[in-house]
Amino acid sequence: MKRGPRHFKKTVECNSSSAQVALGIPEIVANILHQYPRYGLRGQNNLVTVSKVWHEAIKQCHLQDEPTFEKLIADCLKCPESVIQILRDDTFLPYLSEEQILKLISCHSEFAIYLLKNDFIPINQENLLILTKHHPQVAMHLFTNPKWRQTLQQMNIYLFGCQHLEIAQYILDNHLGSDLLHRREGLKTLAESSPIIARRIFNDPATYRDLTEHNLNGPKFLFKYIELLIERSNAERSKANQPSVLLQINTPEDFINHFEDLSELELSRLEVKVLGEYHSEIAMKVMQSERLFKKYCETRPYNTWVINHEAVAMCFIKTEAFREFFDYYLMSRLCENHPAALEFLFNQEDLRINMYANVFLNSDSPNLPLDKIAMPCLKDPNFRRISHDSLLVSLGTHNPEAAKFILTTKELYTKLSENSVRLICNKYPHITQQILNTQSLRELVKPAHLAILEAVIIEPFAVEISKQAKGWDLQSNKPSKEMDVDAVAKFTLKK
Numbered sequence: 001m002k003r004g005p006r007h008f009k010k011t012v013e014c015n016s017s018s019a020q021v022a023l024g025i026p027e028i029v030a031n032i033l034h035q036y037p038r039y040g041l042r043g044q045n046n047l048v049t050v051s052k053v054w055h056e057a058i059k060q061c062h063l064q065d066e067p068t069f070e071k072l073i074a075d076c077l078k079c080p081e082s083v084i085q086i087l088r089d090d091t092f093l094p095y096l097s098e099e100q101i102l103k104l105i106s107c108h109s110e111f112a113i114y115l116l117k118n119d120f121i122p123i124n125q126e127n128l129l130i131l132t133k134h135h136p137q138v139a140m141h142l143f144t145n146p147k148w149r150q151t152l153q154q155m156n157i158y159l160f161g162c163q164h165l166e167i168a169q170y171i172l173d174n175h176l177g178s179d180l181l182h183r184r185e186g187l188k189t190l191a192e193s194s195p196i197i198a199r200r201i202f203n204d205p206a207t208y209r210d211l212t213e214h215n216l217n218g219p220k221f222l223f224k225y226i227e228l229l230i231e232r233s234n235a236e237r238s239k240a241n242q243p244s245v246l247l248q249i250n251t252p253e254d255f256i257n258h259f260e261d262l263s264e265l266e267l268s269r270l271e272v273k274v275l276g277e278y279h280s281e282i283a284m285k286v287m288q289s290e291r292l293f294k295k296y297c298e299t300r301p302y303n304t305w306v307i308n309h310e311a312v313a314m315c316f317i318k319t320e321a322f323r324e325f326f327d328y329y330l331m332s333r334l335c336e337n338h339p340a341a342l343e344f345l346f347n348q349e350d351l352r353i354n355m356y357a358n359v360f361l362n363s364d365s366p367n368l369p370l371d372k373i374a375m376p377c378l379k380d381p382n383f384r385r386i387s388h389d390s391l392l393v394s395l396g397t398h399n400p401e402a403a404k405f406i407l408t409t410k411e412l413y414t415k416l417s418e419n420s421v422r423l424i425c426n427k428y429p430h431i432t433q434q435i436l437n438t439q440s441l442r443e444l445v446k447p448a449h450l451a452i453l454e455a456v457i458i459e460p461f462a463v464e465i466s467k468q469a470k471g472w473d474l475q476s477n478k479p480s481k482e483m484d485v486d487a488v489a490k491f492t493l494k495k
Helices: 018-022 026-035 052-059 066-078 081-088 098-105 109-117 125-131 136-144 146-153 158-163 165-173 180-193 195-202 205-211 226-239 252-257 259-265 269-278 280-287 290-296 302-308 310-318 320-325 328-337 339-346 349-360 370-378 381-386 389-396 400-407 418-427 429-437 447-454 460-470 481-494
Strands: none
Touching: 066 081, 066 098, 081 098, 081 460, 098 109, 098 125, 098 460, 109 136, 109 460, 125 158, 136 146, 136 158, 136 165, 158 165, 158 180, 165 180, 165 195, 180 195, 180 205, 195 205, 195 226, 226 252, 252 259, 252 280, 259 280, 269 280, 269 290, 269 302, 280 290, 280 302, 280 310, 302 310, 302 328, 310 320, 310 328, 310 339, 328 339, 328 370, 339 370, 370 381, 370 389, 370 400, 389 400, 389 418, 400 418, 400 429, 418 429, 418 447, 429 447
């Protein structure tokens, strides 16, 4: 008698995670797929496109939290077709500012180039830098297209090179730059942005000679890349058969560790100043040594040191001996660059009140970092008392949390003109929508001002970009044939 087939009971492996078990249950998978947007289930990049989580993040106004939006950008870089889906969605448009739309477009190189070709982007240097941030091919489209040559001549082209090594190399290879002075400054900027460019200039005698600062006996960027400084010094002394302590120093770490010996032997006051601008370790050695401070700080090089390095800044503002050198220009620059310094200064009541009186209310004073100090200022009754329309607009257009606070605080929004309210709303449309869609926030705003918020419309730029996204074919990653016809017609009319 034959035995029948043996049946084994199917069991779940002991080491399976709860997530793996859950994903093995058809009902759960079906629910996930139901929640997932349809476009995320097609194409090579399925199930990695932006989900409803991001949709809700935008609609619930979480975009006032910059890290949230940066995560959205990171996801869009992984899956550029997500950009098209976001921009197609009419429910998103009221929540996106022009800058955010440009940042989204910058994640999709083909769409960005298409929009540039067909003149859908408001052209200025800031917009183009945003648009070219992530993809060098978008920047290369600008640099290799004769149509853009005149436009780029009016801009600082070297900033594009700082974003992408390929563009920096292209600028050097083609000797771009409108005039000698701007080219020299631009090449210095490129060298400081990339050790590869710095090395290339270091190995090019003509360019190296052109960028040499005579009082430094070389280009300034050498002092940023200490390995090049060591290489140059060793080569010069070897050629002259002059032994030096530098011959015993082979790395930047050696240089910094032996800095006090070097300062005694062969470093000038200007060289130490420049080294301190680039290297916080060197600046701190000078600041913490009475002998070195006396020798090198007669001309106050520490101004740039404290602006460049947070460790030096905190040492400066916490040391009583340095207080006599403290001025409001330095205070504003410290706040701009160093959050820890900003927090410390705002906790000193005398400094805070003096800052209001001498910096905010003095139009000749340098601008403070409004995005960072907006909320500490607005929460201070002393500041709210002296605030006025233009000052509130400045704060409200630099920080979304400040915009919300101003637009919902009677003491502040009643100081704003109707045009000022619109300026803040257009900068952060998601804040406007949050106020309008949240009853508790609506109740904080007087009816007359609420009417101004309700009258804010979606910018025509956003509407046009959304239209172009709707005409983009995701499968071919090109505009649809219908959109191509529109583009040709538009071009013909222009001619």
